[in-house]
Amino acid sequence: MTTETETEPNDLRNLIEGARVVLWDFDGPVCRLFAGHSAERVARDLVEWLEGQGLHGLLAESERESLDPHAVLRAVDRRHPGSDLVAELEQRLTQEELKAAASARPTPYADPLVRTWTAVGARLAITTNNSPQVVKEYLASRGLLECFAPHVYGRTQELRHLKPHPHCVHRALNATGAAPSTALMIGDTPSDYQAARAAGVPFLGYARNERKNKVLRDAGAETIVDSLEPVLKLVRESGQA
Known part of the structure; x- marks a missing residue:
């Protein structure tokens, strides 16, 4: 190419x-x-965690199907800016990124x-x-x-x-x-x-x-x-x- x-x-x-x-x-x-640690899986895990908290309705269908963990994070922040929920979600993403860095x-x-x-x-x-x-x-x-x-x-x-x-x-x-x-x-x-x-x-x-x-x-x-x-x-x- x-x-x-x-x-x-x-x-x-x-x-x-x-x-x-x-x-x-x-x-x-x-x-x-995310070469060895799928970003798509991380996005799905964040969505599943939100649903486990009883927050299924927080995301639109397109956001739930997002393959980008940052898109999920931004979507939650738009609805609950600066909240403990956002802080928890951001920390979960950081931990996933740390895991990914080992196989980057x-x-x-x-x-x-x-x-x-x-x-x-x-x-x-x-x-x-x-x-x-x-x-x-x-x-x-x-x-x-x-x-x-x-x-x-x-x-x-x-x-x-x-x-x-x-x-x-x-x-x-x-x-x-x-x-x-x-x-x-x-x-x-x-x-x-x-x-x-x-x-x-x-x-x-x-x-x-x-x-x-x-x-x-x-x-x-x-x-x-x-x-x-x-x-x-x-x-x-x-x-x-």
Whole structure:
């Protein structure tokens, strides 16, 4: 599969050369968090737990059938913002993410890209809807935490701030002192793209298959890669310039 047009290699180069701060979504660009621990099953477990609490009617049918645990979490928070119920549900999701982190699969070329971008002087941050505790544990297991710390911005108890809200992107920009135009966000979902756009940050889409590519394209993303290898190559070249 290829996602490049004749003009996109220059677009990619321009994005990389203009990036002083690189904001990474976690699940997708850095690793496949649920590679060995199904996100769909986690979503079903959250729904079943709610039903076990006598809260079957809390979710619409489409929400009960969601394959995304964050969608379930957001749905409950919309109806009971800041409640103990939301806090319990969020903690259950965090525990599932911690289990998943043990079998997470590194995204090809992500580890060397992180190290190379750091080596050539870029500052890196994580901007994710996952638990920051989970992110830190995974990065530490790969020897990558120092490349990002202390800039790991993940899910908080304020669930209305989950992407596509740009809250985590703004936190990263403010903490690093970066102007939006000097940053770059790498993400694999429409919510990543929408958060970056809302914050005025250039966006690079990562799509590991045709379906994800189409979803990103339909959302409006223009520069998309199906592998981080060309990004790594360009970063290495920029470090030699």
